[in-house]
Amino acid sequence: MIHARITGTGSFAPKKVLTNHDLEKMVDTSDEWIFERTGIRERRICEKGQTTSDLAYEAAHRAIKAAGITAQDLDLIIVGTLTPDSAMPSLGCVLQAKLHAKKAAAFDIYAACSGFIYGLSVADAFIRSGVHETILVVGAEALSRYTDWEDRTTCVLWGDGAGAAVVQRHAGKRGILSTHLHSDGSYGDVLHIPGGGAAHPATHDTVDKRMHFIKMKGNETFKIAVRALEDVVQEALDHNKVKAEDIDLLVPHQANLRIIQAMAKRLNMPMEKVILTIHKYGNTSAASIPMALDEAVRDGRVKENKLILLEAFGGGLTWASALIRW
Ligand code: UT7
Numbered sequence: 001m002i003h004a005r006i007t008g009t010g011s012f013a014p015k016k017v018l019t020n021h022d023l024e025k026m027v028d029t030s031d032e033w034i035f036e037r038t039g040i041r042e043r044r045i046c047e048k049g050q051t052t053s054d055l056a057y058e059a060a061h062r063a064i065k066a067a068g069i070t071a072q073d074l075d076l077i078i079v080g081t082l083t084p085d086s087a088m089p090s091l092g093c094v095l096q097a098k099l100h101a102k103k104a105a106a107f108d109i110y111a112a113c114s115g116f117i118y119g120l121s122v123a124d125a126f127i128r129s130g131v132h133e134t135i136l137v138v139g140a141e142a143l144s145r146y147t148d149w150e151d152r153t154t155c156v157l158w159g160d161g162a163g164a165a166v167v168q169r170h171a172g173k174r175g176i177l178s179t180h181l182h183s184d185g186s187y188g189d190v191l192h193i194p195g196g197g198a199a200h201p202a203t204h205d206t207v208d209k210r211m212h213f214i215k216m217k218g219n220e221t222f223k224i225a226v227r228a229l230e231d232v233v234q235e236a237l238d239h240n241k242v243k244a245e246d247i248d249l250l251v252p253h254q255a256n257l258r259i260i261q262a263m264a265k266r267l268n269m270p271m272e273k274v275i276l277t278i279h280k281y282g283n284t285s286a287a288s289i290p291m292a293l294d295e296a297v298r299d300g301r302v303k304e305n306k307l308i309l310l311e312a313f314g315g316g317l318t319w320a321s322a323l324i325r326w
Helices: 020-024 031-038 052-067 091-099 112-128 185-190 204-208 218-240 257-266 285-298
Strands: 002-012 017-019 042-044 076-080 105-109 134-142 160-171 175-183 249-252 307-314 318-325
Touching: 002 052, 002 112, 002 175, 002 285, 017 020, 020 031, 031 257, 042 160, 052 091, 052 134, 052 160, 052 285, 076 091, 076 112, 091 105, 091 134, 105 112, 112 134, 112 160, 112 175, 112 285, 112 307, 112 318, 134 285, 160 285, 175 218, 185 218, 218 257, 218 307, 218 318, 249 257, 249 285, 285 307
Parallel strands: 076 105, 076 134, 249 307
Antiparallel strands: 002 160, 017 042, 134 160, 175 318, 307 318
16 A cells, blocks of 8 residues: 655744734734633744745755755655745755756645645655655745734734654555545635735836735624535545544644634544644744644654644635545
8 A cells, every 4th residue: 555654854943932922012912812812922034135035945944854855866856835036946945956856857736824734635646656755745834024014913822933744655554544625716705915926027116005905804804714614624525534532733824823622522522632833933934833833743743653633724715634644
């Protein structure tokens, strides 16, 4: 039996910390409001000049080392991001150059917060079909560069960071058991960056109208997210014929503690089985799952043969799950 197995993980967050108390000085908000509504206490923000590829490089380097391979062994690099260093080239190609991963093809996946699971799904398909043997999947974001620091409804949410996983061919029962991907583009405008694309290329007017920042209808997104995540998690359980109690660890996208608690309740899962990083990193979009996964791998909560469920929801709208036998 051929599976795609994660053989190494890595993550990286910029040093600079922005606390809720710092935000109290910037917009009309409070530590109490932010923590109660989201579970966030602080987040990391890129230094001036630090870019998404810098974060991605550090995370990738750690994952490659953990897998016991070199960058030259990589057949493919897949990066989930909505904040590449520039519109072209792709972040994957920038990362490929920084890693000197000469043999690897590279591309980006544009599925917002679901980007890492989407990437994992593509890697899984390439490996099980025999096309590639060793793939690096990265989630990396510098959301602070797209944050409207005058909009209290969004600026308190986002953070910067990167996470990575080396995925390799494994003849055996362990590895990615299933992935399920979903999208509904009819809800595109509940979570979007309206400016900077072909519809509204950058002009003085788009800048004046603040169209280059992330906009979100938070409450609407919240409600759709809970429903969609419940469905995609059930789909993963049904597909694999496993029960919720069989799941050893949940590694959710870290958008809102209340959404994560709702999912844990739905799975009848104690919060000890849920990996949480939202309090210290905020919502890092595509980076949040691989950052949380790496933390749990390194502190020993992820163990051989454990059944691990990943789930994400984000702009697009997109949502996804992956079930892994570690
Ligand atoms: O990662 C991609 C997917 N993202 C998500 O899934 C995020 C989903 N949404 C959320 O996490 C939540 O909707 C938010 C955390 C964004 C907002 O929480 P909420 O409980 O849905 O609050 P709300 O938007 O309904 O706003 C409640 C009140 C409003 O005031 P009024 O109209 O009731 O007077 C807001 O103006 O809270 C106000 N408010 C704030 N107050 C203090 C909004 N932002 C802030 C703030 N500080 N930062």
